Every structure is written in C-alpha cells, then in structure tokens.
Amino acid sequence: MEQPIIEIHGLTKHYGSLKAVDDLHLAIHKGEVFGLLGPNGAGKSTTILMLLGLTEPTAGEAHICGVNASRNPIYVKKKVGYMPDNVGFYNDLTALENLVYIGRLNGIPEKEVKARAGDMLQQVGLEDALHKKAGTFSRGMKQRLGLADVLIRQPEVIILDEPTLGIDPAGVKDFLELIRQLNQQQGMTVLLSSHHLHQVQQICNRVGIFVGGQLLAEGNIETLAANLFRSAPYEVRVAVKKLPEQTALLQEQLLALPAVKQVTLSANSAQIAGEENITPEIVRFFVHNGYDVTGVQERTYGLDEIYQRYFENNLKENIPNAKSTGFFKRSFTGKWGKQ
Numbered sequence: 001m002e003q004p005i006i007e008i009h010g011l012t013k014h015y016g017s018l019k020a021v022d023d024l025h026l027a028i029h030k031g032e033v034f035g036l037l038g039p040n041g042a043g044k045s046t047t048i049l050m051l052l053g054l055t056e057p058t059a060g061e062a063h064i065c066g067v068n069a070s071r072n073p074i075y076v077k078k079k080v081g082y083m084p085d086n087v088g089f090y091n092d093l094t095a096l097e098n099l100v101y102i103g104r105l106n107g108i109p110e111k112e113v114k115a116r117a118g119d120m121l122q123q124v125g126l127e128d129a130l131h132k133k134a135g136t137f138s139r140g141m142k143q144r145l146g147l148a149d150v151l152i153r154q155p156e157v158i159i160l161d162e163p164t165l166g167i168d169p170a171g172v173k174d175f176l177e178l179i180r181q182l183n184q185q186q187g188m189t190v191l192l193s194s195h196h197l198h199q200v201q202q203i204c205n206r207v208g209i210f211v212g213g214q215l216l217a218e219g220n221i222e223t224l225a226a227n228l229f230r231s232a233p234y235e236v237r238v239a240v241k242k243l244p245e246q247t248a249l250l251q252e253q254l255l256a257l258p259a260v261k262q263v264t265l266s267a268n269s270a271q272i273a274g275e276e277n278i279t280p281e282i283v284r285f286f287v288h289n290g291y292d293v294t295g296v297q298e299r300t301y302g303l304d305e306i307y308q309r310y311f312e313n314n315l316k317e318n319i320p321n322a323k324s325t326g327f328f329k330r331s332f333t334g335k336w337g338k339q
C-alpha cells in the first residue's frame with residue numbers, strides 16, 4: 001500500500017499541565033476525506049498546527065507528504081493547503097486582486113497569475129464576485145475565497161479547520177459539495193476538523209472522534225458502529241396491532257431465540273437487538289404466534305449515536321454494558337420516535 005500522506009505517531013502536546021493532544025496515532029491516505037470530529041477544546045486545532053510544523057510537539061512525530069512536519073515547515077507549507085477557521089483577506093481589494101496577490105507571493109509567473117486566479121474563483125463558485133471587494137463578502141463567500149486561496153498554491157493535501165463555522169445552512173451545503181467535488185474530480189486528500197457531526201458524516205470517508213486530546217475511535221461509520229454496538233449490532237423493530245398486557249412471557253420467548261440479546265416492549269411494538277441479522281427469525285416468530293404485524297424496521301446507526309456514545313463513555317468511564325445505559329434507550333426511542 002502507498003505510504004500515507006499524513007502519518008502521526010504518538011503525537012503529544014502539553015501546555016503546562018494540560019495535555020491538549022495525548023499520544024495520537026493516525027494515518028490518512030491519498031484521496032481520503034478524513035473528518036476530525038470533536039467538541040471545542042478537544043485538541044483539533046493543536047493537532048493541525050503540529051501537522052503544519054507551526055507548533056512543536058512535546059512528544060511524537062507527524063509526517064506529512066513524506067517529511068517530518070516540525071523539521072520541514074517550509075516544505076510542508078508548499079505541499080499543504082491550510083485554511084484556518086478565520087481566513088483573513090485585504091478587505092479593500094477585490095476577490096481577484098486578493099488571489100492574484102497570493103498567487104504572486106507563491107511564485108506563480110506573472111503571465112499566468114491572473115488567469116489562474118480567475119480559474120480558481122470560478123472553481124469555487126465566485127465567478128460573479130471576481131471584482132467585488134472582499135470586505136463586502138458574506139462569511140460563506142469568504143470561506144470560498146479561502147478555499148481558492150488554498151487551491152491556487154496547488155497543494156497535495158488540504159487541511160480545513162472548522163471550515164463551515166458561521167455559514168448558514170445553504171452555504172454549508174454548497175461548501176461541502178465543493179469539497180466533495182474536489183475530492184472526487186481531482187482526488188484531493190482532505191483533512192477537516194469540525195464539531196458538526198452531521199456535516200462530517202456527509203462528506204468524510206473516515207472519521208476520528210477526538211475528545212480531551214485523545215482519539216477515542218476512528219474508522220468509517222460502519223466500523224465505528226460495529227465496534228460501538230459490538231454485543232448487539234443488529235436491531236429490528238416490529239410494530240404489531242397490540243401486544244399482550246402481560247409481556248413477561250413474550251419477553252422470555254424472544255430472548256430465548258438464537259442471537260437475540262435485548263428486547264424492549266411497548267404497547268404495540270417490540271425492539272429487538274441481536275448478535276446477527278435477526279429480522280427473518282423475528283418476523284417469523286410474530287407471524288407464527290398470531291400477532292398482526294403492521295410494520296418491520298431495521299435500524300441503521302448514524303454518527304449521532306456513535307459520537308454521543310463515545311462522549312458518554314468518556315465522561316462515565318467503565319460502563320459495563322451498553323444495554324443498561326440510558327443512552328441506549330434514549331437513542332433507540334429517539335431515532336424511531338421521530339419517524
């Protein structure tokens with residue numbers, strides 16, 4: 001397999017007694033969109049600064065595009081396009097003028113720079129705002145200009161720190177679509193940090209959940225879900241016209257079926273979780289026992305549950321069994337309750 005474009009080993013940063021980043025290990029490969037997901041203060045920005053060689057790690061190493069970031073910050077600057085959470089521009093210059101200026105600073109030949117800047121602005125959807133002053137731009141437009149600023153340097157990888165902060169929902173959707181296109185059409189590798197799990201879920205191939213300086217879990221959504229709900233990863237809800245008032249026997253019968261681990265009964269539905277795909281068996285059971293089945297629904301996990309679950313585990317250590325936690329019931333009923 002190709003060498004990862006970002007490789008982090010034991011990366012650690014202390015600020016006095018505070019461990020902002022604690023023994024981080026991570027590999028991101030070419031063409032991936034990786035989401036670093038975590039609440040404020042989790043250590044995302046500190047990690048990014050170490051990746052860029054802008055702050056020295058207390059311990060560990062970050063390699064990016066094949067070099068040690070803290071030993072080669074200038075090389076890293078050439079290879080990596082970094083968009084901070086607050087991009088600054090010259091407000092009195094137009095979008096095109098700002099970008100031409102940046103292009104020149106980055107050594108783009110004079111005869112090319114204007115055309116390249118124009119192309120970039122078109123690519124990020126600012127073709128109608130070429131000659132507008134950056135000072136008049138909305139937050140969403142500024143982020144697009146920030147992306148053009150990053151892309152004109154022709155980076156191998158782009159790192160975006162909270163790129164959608166402060167943009168309205170429509171702007172967020174457009175911006176994320178832009179990132180997706182960059183990835184799909186140009187194979188651009190992207191690392192983005194966010195505390196918006198829904199946004200991360202929309203465009204990232206892989207996600208790292210980062211809390212209190214530690215990477216608590218990492219993988220694609222399916223892997224995270226499987227790890228999280230390891231004991232009973234499959235769930236099905238069967239809606240029936242009416243369940244008996246005394247449910248103890250039914251509960252016992254269901255729990256006796258192979259692979260069934262958890263059963264929650266309400267007036268007209270049964271929620272059942274198991275070690276493997278139990279849907280056919282469960283449906284057969286209800287039909288065979290004369291219940292009028294009005295609906296069957298298999299459950300899929302979203303990042304929501306995973307994210308909350310890891311927070312919960314992190315806050316309340318050593319939860320022995322997911323079955324008994326309030327979270328499990330809450331997310332279960334919460335998700336279905338909405339439908």
Ligand SMILES: Nc1ncnc2c1ncn2[C@@H]1O[C@H](COP(=O)(O)OP(=O)(O)OP(=O)(O)O)[C@@H](O)[C@H]1O
Nearest residue numbers: 015018020038039040041042043044045046047162
């Ligand atoms: N220069 C610094 N000096 C001291 N403490 C710092 C410094 N920079 C960050 N920290 C602390 O390190 C921790 C991690 O901060 P960091 O900015 O990396 O988190 P984050 O996940 O990016 O959060 P946010 O989304 O709020 O930026 C926080 O507790 C923060 O207060």
